Every structure is written in C-alpha cells, then in structure tokens.
Amino acid sequence: RQLGQPAINVFAAQRSGSRFLALDGTVLCDAAADAPSQASIGVRPEHLEISPSVAEVGGAAARIELVEQAGPHQVIVAHWAGQRVHVLVGREQGFSLGQRVHLRIAADRAVFWNA
Numbered sequence: 001r002q003l004g005q006p007a008i009n010v011f012a013a014q015r016s017g018s019r020f021l022a023l024d025g026t027v028l029c030d031a032a033a034d035a036p037s038q039a040s041i042g043v044r045p046e047h048l049e050i051s052p053s054v055a056e057v058g059g060a061a062a063r064i065e066l067v068e069q070a071g072p073h074q075v076i077v078a079h080w081a082g083q084r085v086h087v088l089v090g091r092e093q094g095f096s097l098g099q100r101v102h103l104r105i106a107a108d109r110a111v112f113w114n115a
Contacts (some may be wrong), residue, residue: 006045006075006086011105013041022081026060029107036114045088047109050095052074054102064099097098 013020013028015037015061020028054061062080071093076087076095080103087103095101 006088008044008049009085009094010043010082011041011043011081013039015039022083026080026081028098029105029110035112039112039114041105042111042113043105043109045075045086047106048085048087049106050089050093050101052095052101060102061100062103064095064097064101067095067097069104076101104115 011020011022011028013022015021015031015035018031018033020031020039020041020055021036022028027090032096060080062078062085063077064078065084066075068075068077070088074089074091074093074095076089078085078087078101085103089095
C-alpha cells in the first residue's frame, strides 16, 4: 500500500436478477443482463457513494469504524457487505466514529471479473 492510498475494495458477488449481491446478501450494484452469475467486483474507495440518508444513495447500512484525516480528504473505514471497506470522501462531509451511513457502489466506476 502506498502512503495515502487506501486499497481497492474487492467483493465476491453473486448475480440475482439485475443486481449483484455480496455473499451476505447486501445489494452491491446493478448487473448487466449478460453479467456472469458470479463475479469479483473491485471499486476504488472514492467510487463508493456514502450518505447518512438512504434516500440519497439507496444502498445498505454500514457502521463507521474509523475516520482518518488525510489532508483535504477523510478515509472512512466501515463494516459493510460482510467486510471492512474504505471510502474516500471530502473532509467537509464530517462523518464520525460509530455513525450509521448508507453505501452503494458506483457501478460505472467498478471493475468486474469472473470469479
């Protein structure tokens, strides 16, 4: 890991209709009609959408475990989809330890490969 660069988040996923689900059943993102039945999904921390409001991003609830100040950004470490994930956000967003938030993968920015 490079200094200041959170690792990419990787999820094992199963397609269910038009969505990919994490192994714990959390909805990760939309799936194309020709998507494989199982895939690995990689997403950079800045491409996870985060909000305290489910109305803004949809997605499943997560609990923030760590907030690290990194210059003009914050690295949020949260428990979501059965694993720890890193989210990179602007410092002005003001998230806090223990806060419940909602996450969603920006599917157009994710990388998919067959599991």
